[in-house]
Amino acid sequence: MQETGATGRGGARGGVGRGIGPRASEDRGRLDRQGLPVRQVLSATSLAAAEVLAGREGLERPVERLNVMEVPDILPWVKPREFLLTTAYPLREDPERLPGLVAQLADRGLAGMGVKMGRYLDDLPSGLLDVADELAFPIVRLPDHVGFDDILNEVLTEILNRQASVLARSEETHRALLQIALSGGGWPEIARDLSELLESAVLLSDADRTVQAAAGLDGLKGALRDEGILEGTTVLATDIAAELDRSGPGAEVGRGSVRAIGAPIRAGARLHGRILTVEGARELDAGDVIALENAATVAALVVTKEAAVAAVESKYAADFLHDLIAGRVADETDVATRASALGWQLDRPLVTLVAAPEPSAPGPDDDLTERTAAALRTAVLPGDPGAAVVPLSGSVVVLAGAPDTADETRRLASTLASEGRENAGRPIGIGVSRPVDGALELATSYEQAERALRIGREIAGAGAVAHFDDLGADRLLSLIPDQEELRAFADEVLGPVAGEAPDDRELRRTLLVLLEEHLNVAASARRLHVHYNTLRYRIDKLERLLGPFTSDPRLRLDLQLGLRILPRFRLVPPRD
Known part of the structure; x- marks a missing residue:
């Protein structure tokens, strides 16, 4: 939009822009999208003889409009990113x-001031x-022979030409990137095409700062x-990510041997990378x-689309x-068709694993479950x-x-527990079923894995990995509904050694x-790891407390059951 002519008491003003922009202090560290830097304004033919008197460090301040000072109280009539022209007439009596x-x-937030002396x-x-040097605010002596109209016309024309060029290029970039989204492309295609359009290296990282796509980075890492x-070479630095999130599109990072600009990838309030x-x-402009802002928008669109597709597929x-686990599918052809659509291979011997992350608070935590699922996919799918x-x-x-x-199955479960815990930041409990011959037996397989998970948690607590075949008598104990009766049995059988004192734990x-x-x-x-005689002494003590278990097989069975029940209510030190 063009803004010219008289504007009230402020005098003549001409300009283009978005209205009131950010202050100059907010512009530092960001590449300007609209205006010309003061340095480039001074390269205009009408300002060829101009002289910078002070504030040279501010020559990169962006100029989007020009204003002419004709009244002493000019402050209400100025806007950020203006370059102010004056003869100092309004202040001739009080310079x-x-x-x-x-x-x-x-x-x-003005860009600078030109004075006719x-x-x-x-x-x-x-x-x-x-003052001008301290504030990096350029003070320029204007040529005596040049009128303000000449300066206004030339500089504003240059700003308009610049913006027209930027808009044309933006439209070209927007069309190219939008085509990626419409044709089903993803972040790798965005990185490739944007790198070609900008003639520069491009990288995209996810919200956790891991680089997910890049182009043109060879030799730059x-x-x-x-x-x-x-x-390293694959993770965006923490402070750089924070700067991009805070400053938004156009934030400059790196001013040494490398200069780069970036933008956050957002969809609504959610940060995707x-x-x-x-x-x-070619110098970035x-x-x-x-173009970068367009690319961030398209990248967010791609993520949102992929999330929507994934949600449908997940459902x-x-x-x-x-x-399958409810036993509602009895047709092998139907199973094969539906499994094939999802990329599952179910016409083979299978094992079911049920993994559950320990939530930080009661109730479902969908994000935690999804993170766990993503970690398990990463661990399982490359090999299967x-x-x-x-x-x-x-x-x-x-x-x-x-x-x-069975040992390989246990190793698989332990690997999944470790991968899930590392990704979710919480213990992951896993229950493992017996192998079954195919998909039509998955109802039984799932029930076994779910029971193994539940019983493993009861016995060993958070993060337990339990195989159904290892549950033994615990499978039967888990079917007893009266848990208080179980606890009373354990306390009665173990008697004096059922407590939590160190001596009780050692004897148990x-x-x-x-x-x-x-x-x-x-x-x-x-x-x-004790002496033979020390153990003989402990055995004598145990028999005095619990009865002649070394000679009474029924008592030994009761004690074994008590030792298996007690951890459900009071976790004991793990076995060797």
């Missing part, structure tokens, strides 16, 4: 006001140039790391900022899994691309090809090892 006026103009003001007041833009372009042979997958990993009611169900041995552990070693004193002493 000592100029230093204070310059400070106020700088505070309002000689007619109304022979010399600038003392202190003016010092070391420099980006040295400049502090990257941590950041996009960064690194300056190459205002058009690049708009379809969850419905199918519900049908036909596996299914589906969030379901606060847990994650994995249908994987059955390993050859000794008893457990003895029973597991079938009363073999030598083997038990080795496991407990």
Whole structure:
């Protein structure tokens, strides 16, 4: 929009722009999208003879409009990013006001001031140039022979031409990037095409700062790391990400050997990542900022679209899994068709794993479940691309090809627990089923895995990994509805050693090892790392407290049951 002509008491003003822009202090560290820097304004033919008297460090301040000072009280009539032209006529009677006026103009975000000397003001007041230098506010002596109209016309024409060029280039970039989204492309295609359009390197990172797509970075990763833009070669530095999030599109990062601009990738209030372009042979300019902003918008659109598609697929997958574990699917052809659509391979021996992250608060935590599912997909799918990993009611169900041995199945479960814990930041409990021959037996398989998970948590607490085949008597104990009766039985059988005092825990552990070693004193002493005679003393003490368990098999069975029940209510030290 063009703004020209007289504007009230402020005198003549012409300009283009978006209305009131940000203050100059907010512009520092951001590449301007609209105006010309003061340095470029002074390259105009009408200003060829102009002289910078002070404030040279502010020559990069952006200029979007020009204004002419015709009244002493000019402050109500100025706008940010204006370059003020004056003959000092309004202050001819009181030129000592100029230093204070310059400070106020700088505070309002003006780009600088051009003064015609000689007619109304022979010399600038003392202190003016010092204030301008301190504030990096350019003070320019205008040529005597050039009228303000000449300066206004030439500079405003240049600003209009610049904006027209930026808009044309923005339209070209927008069309190219939008076509990526419409044709089903993703972040790698955005990085590739934007890199070609800007003739510079481009990278996109996710919300966790990990670089997910890049183009043109060959040979630059070391420099980006040295400049502090990257941590290593695949993670955006924390402070750089924070600066992009805070400043928005056009934020400049790196001013040493590498210069780059970036923008956050947002959809509404949700941050999906950041996009960064690194300056190459061509200097980054205002058009690049708009291109980058367009790319961030399209990247957010791609993420949103992918999330919507994933949500539909997840719903379809969850419905199918519900049908399988409820035994509502009896047709192998139907199973094969639906499984194939999801990329699952279910016509083979399978094992079911149910993983559940420990929530930080009661109630469902969808984000935690999704993060856990993503971590398990990363761990499972590279080695078993036909596996299914589906969030379901606060847990994650994995249908994987059955390993050859039970030990391999246990290792798989332990790996998934470790990967899930690292990604979710919380313990991950996992229950593992027995192998089944195919999809039509998954109802049984899921029930086994779910029971293993629940019982494992009861016995070992958060993060337990339990295999259905290892549950033993706990499977039967879990079916007893009266949990208080179970606890009373354990307290009654274990009696004096059922407490939590250190001596009680030591005796309970000794008893457990003895029973597991079938009363073999030598083997038990080795496991407990105690002397043979020390163990004999403990056995005598245990028999005084609990009865003659070394000679009474029924008492031994009761004690074994008590030791298995007690952890459900009071966790004990783990076994060797």
